[in-house]
Amino acid sequence: MIDNQHILESLSGKFSSEILQQEVLYGILTVTVSPAVLHDTIQFLKETERLEFEFLTDLCGIHYPDQEDPFGVVYLMYNMRENTRVRIKTFLPKENPSIPTVTDLFSAANWMERETYDFYGVNFMGHPNLIRILNVEYLDYFPLRKEYPLEDPTREDKDNRFFGREASV
């Protein structure tokens, strides 16, 4: 049985200086690492004995515009035999957010990284085919960034004052 303590000790033994934050959120150990060691961390978790997180459950982006490094990428890994999850996060700078791809470790990451690129503009270096996946290719913005409004602000057919709102956000 591996517990959060064991995962954390293994990780800090290997990447002690690169672990920026660690917490347990609703039972899942969440470790924030610097982007420089992200690929090594994922590989370490996947290939080290007695960790063996061989299943990439989820990969998605998140945007905190007020942070110094606003773009987050969140990896949720799963050890099927031990029934344990671990979440790895990393934060990228505003200008040209880039991170190595993990498609060499997990084929599943291919589309999830493309989706993250499509929504947030995170550049996954080394990805075999980093193009938009859900939106049209000629889109010139990244729609899930917080500064992008949900509704088109230039719309004239819908006056927000009639809905008790100042402007559409």
Added chain:
Amino acid sequence: MKNDVHQPMPPAEVETPVYSTLNLGPTHPATHGIFQNVLKMDGEIVIDAEQTIGYIHRAFEKLAEHRPYYQITPLTDRLNYCSSPINNLGWMMTVEKLFGIEMPKRVDYMRIILMELARITDHLICNSVIGVDSGALTGFVYVFQEREKIYEIYEEVSGARLTTNMGRIGGFERDLSPKAIKKIRELLDHLPKVLREFEKLLKRNRIFMDRTIGVGPITAERALNYGFTGPNLRAAGVDYDVRVAQPYSSYGDFDFEIPIGTHGDTYDRFCVRQEELWQSLKIVRNALDNLPEGPYHADVPEIYLPPKEDVYSKMESLIWHFKIVMGEVNPPVGEVYHAVEGGNGELGFYLVSDGGRTPYRLHFRRPGFIYYQAYPEMIRGGVLSDAILTMSSMNVIAGELDA
């Protein structure tokens, strides 16, 4: 001195293969949804495939950042629309996990009944469509009659049929009516007969077996690497089921089996789903027989929308209604991941709350989106008609794929 003997031989005439391009989809009657595949064909053999998705992308993750929690339930309907109640209830459980709310046993059991009925509809559609795509329309007609009856049960419970918006955060809006229980009992009596008939048509049918055995196989190792979950992973031989691995909603109270296959081909996927139908029926029967007495919702006024008649007649209910609708209730700050076993795999909700009225970030882990990536690898080297069968046996739902 010239030595003509050592002149190199002229190159033999090799026939360079001529590949043709075939555009399968986006709207092709055999793909059951909007999927585009640009196939590279050598005669009838598929050499490679390139997928294009996103035709019905509706930006649910962006929308969810602007909707209060109770308004996100209808968005989840439209993910895997063949089993909407699982999506609805999975989302509600995510919010309840964020708030740290325990459900009464009766709610858990009611949820299990509805989720297993949804799984039955999902598997019925998928398996009967495999039949249709291999040329057997009859089974499809048999089981769609039963699917209709399950939709009538949904109607009795929630008022809607396809996009159910079932229940509420914190429980259900009303108890299971006697009529709904009667309909479920009738279904439990009748469905096994239809299922047996359906199995008799296909399971040991020589033509069906020839068409499906060894078609679109994937090994357990590749399936895990591709992030497969649900019946597709179990058909490859890995007994991972969220209901057992991380039991939610009192699934731990029930005794059921996880069928697994060996080859991960279309026939195995068919058989795994078929066996899961029987297990789901068993769970529904058990849950209905042991349905505990008690309230049909948790006592959580800060998140459970009060009944409308109370809103009109009771001051407290009116206040809570107002607070919930106007977003005066502050959810805890935190990040929660909750997974349920959807009709086609692990449906996960990654919810980040900053304490505001709406989620700060909501990400749907859609099983179909993740495992559909493996499709080109699975159809390579097969014939075109097998590619169609492989797709229907993977149970990819366009709504979920494109979110």
